[in-house]
């Protein structure tokens with residue numbers, strides 16, 4: 001069964017608090033599991049919230065501030081201990097290679113971890129699988145930092161009965177999908193949209209840490225689910241900008257501008273005890289937002305209805 005949901009493992013910025021662990025976000029996407037920005041303590045949060053090392057297909061790091069990556073050292077050892085049978089892909093800015101190298105060998109362990117490290121130098125598509133493509137764009141955080149986007153391609157679902165009625169079967173269906181038209185045995189031309197329904201691909205973006213910038217909007221353009229930092233309330237906007245961060249209001253404005261369907265705010269500064277003001281600030285701008293708490297499971301919004309032909 002296909003399951004697509006976000007498991008929130010940690011939501012603190014900079015330092016953990018009694019209520020919030022360092023960052024950690026696990027995106028369950030059918031058979032894949034993408035773990036973003038594992039901060040300190042991620043291994044234990046995974047146990048709390050039902051994420052196994054074996055379920056991780058990809059590890060992704062936006063930048064090398066400790067709250068976004070210190071969990072990598074222990075995760076590698078856990079992947080090894082559990083003898084995860086597949087190679088876990090690791091995506092990170094190449095400028096942080098020395099940090100990856102150190103954390104990869106942070107202490108003594110029987111190292112049988114299989115990692116497929118995929119450092120990247122700049123923006124663009126990082127990986128295409130049969131199910132999704134992963135891309136990165138540079139953010140504005142003072143240190144090199146990239147946001148990520150996961151995009152499922154649009155697909156055509158051919159109605160086999162409708163196609164057969166028009167005389168299109170077997171290899172002709174493939175031709176129809178690949179070229180948009182196929183010729184029926186009676187010589188008539190059949191268009192794909194006459195016998196198939198277009199299913200729009202779902203998408204996800206992860207924007208963290210950054211000031212407001214055009215790339216944050218581009219990453220989030222039209223996504224179903226956006227995880228975005230909102231370290232501060234807007235009353236502390238000056239401090240947010242000085243430190244390379246967003247406010248809840250700005251995060252919601254980015255989501256609105258980008259046409260995001262569901263918005264998850266996180267990376268909350270330890271100075272705030274209550275999150276209601278974050279929700280109030282963002283909900284005034286975007287109708288579907290969640291202020292993440294550790295352990296939250298956030299589903300994707302229902303798939304969009306196919307556009308009428």
Ligand SMILES: [Zn+2]
Pocket residue numbers: 063065141209
């Ligand atoms: Zn940072």
